[in-house]
Amino acid sequence: MPYKRGKVWWISYTASDGTYVRRSAGTEDFAAAKALEQKERSQAWKEKEMGFDRQRTFEEVMIEYLNHAAQTQRSFDTTQHRVKALREFFAGRVMNDLAGKDIREYSAGRTAAGKSPATINRELAALSAAINWCSVELEWKLPNPVKGRTLREAESRVRWITRGEVDSLCRAARSQRNGDMLDDFIRLAVNTGCRKEEMIGLEWRRVDLVNRLVYLEGDHTKAGKRRSIPLNEGALAALKGRMAFRADHCPSSPWVFSRRNGDKVIDLSEGFEAACEKAAITDFRIHDLRHTCAAWLVSAGVPLIEVRDLLGHSTVQMTEKYAHLAPARVRDAVSVLDQTMSQSRYTENPAGRADKALKLVTA
Known part of the structure; x- marks a missing residue:
């Protein structure tokens, strides 16, 4: 009782x-x-005596999964945000009975709410990951109807700017409060291809000015893999600017991008957006600085595999979105046809050409 x-x-x-x-x-x-x-x-009696599977609700599955994700995921806040969207639709649902029609209804509802296919697919990926984790780790017998029901996504967005526009953006940044820091941030980003989080979390102990390298451990990268980033003159100049700031204001700060009191900078988005507005650069985000670095490299003829290694992409397929910026590769490929046609013209048997001509005349 x-x-x-x-x-x-x-x-x-x-x-x-x-x-x-x-x-x-x-x-x-x-x-x-x-x-x-x-x-x-x-x-409980049905499970024990008749072998029935216990009914698991959406909340049970997500609580177990989120407890695990909180310990292992660097992007846990993003996962929580996606689960919040899922909960509005799946709250109270018995996951043992989840079917394809439920996934289609969810996608249709989110589409009607104005969400992009990419956003919907990421949310469904969180649901699929939760189901798979509970099925494998907790041995819950749950269906996963998400498989094969993701939406077709448009080609990923690639926005980049020219060197002249970068100079304009940096001038606009320097005109603002704490503009020198934003200027150095922009120049370091376009010269290394680092992500925003990788630069904001960069410590001086991982900067090697002698060998002109920045070292990123697995804890600092999105893919969880360590990599070394070479520093060109533009990147070195940006780091020296931060070094001078540190010497004047916070000599004991471990952070490359720090406040005057030595604390790590949390976000530069507000200043960056204001600088873009002043420089009349539209539809441009902080992450597009990384796209800009990749675009410059590919346009200069750097192989995609080398760009992949610099940016820290897991696969070269992720880097292929910049392939259209290297028309010289396609031009060289097509020029091979010209060479082939030219060679065949001069190596063809003269007697054979005469026979062909005779046949055309007598036809």
């Missing part, structure tokens, strides 16, 4: 594995608590 703790009723029952369970019924209504207790006991 349910029993009371404070104002809330609690229930107790023996689970199918023999574990004695005591938990809150989450209600002050005795009848509702009793009904819940009977339901749990009935389900």
Whole structure:
């Protein structure tokens, strides 16, 4: 029978594995608590005696998955945001009964709300990851209807600017409060291809000015793999600017991008957006500085594999979105046809050409 703790009723029952369970019924209504207790006991008996699978709700699956993700994911905040969107649709759903129509209804609803296919697919990926984790690690027998039901995405956005526009952006940045830091940030980004988080979290101990390298450990990169980034003159100039700032204001700060009190900079988005507006550069985000670095390299003829290694992409397929910026590769390929045609013209048997001509005349 349910029993009371404070104002809330609690229930107790023996689970199918023999574990004695005591938990809150989450209600002050005795009848509702009793009904819940009977339901749990009935389900436990079915699992034990008849081999039925326990019914798992969306909340149960997500709680287990998020507890795991909080310990292992660097992008846990993003995962939480996606789960929040999922909860609005799947709250209270029994995951054992999840079917393809539920996934299609979710996608249709999010599309009607104005969300892009890429956003919807990332949310569904979080749902799929949660189901898979519970199925493998907890051995819950759950279907995963997300597989094969993602939406077709448009080609990923690639926005980059010219060197002249970078100079204009840096001039606009320097005209603002703390503009020297934003200027150095922009120049370091376009000369190394580092992500925003990689630069904001950069420590001086990982900067080697003698060998002109920046070292990133797996904890600092999105792919979880360490990599070394060579420094050209533009990147060195930006780091020397930060070094002079540190010497004047916070000599003991471990951070490359720090405030005057030595604390790490949290975000530069507001100043960056203001600088873009002053420089009349539209539809340009901080992450596009990374695209700009890649675009410059590919346009200069640097092989995609080398660009991949610099940017830290997991596969060269991720780097191929910049391939259209290297028309010289295609031009060289087509020029091979000219050479082939030219060679065949001069190596063809003269007698053979005469025979062809004769046939045309007599036809």
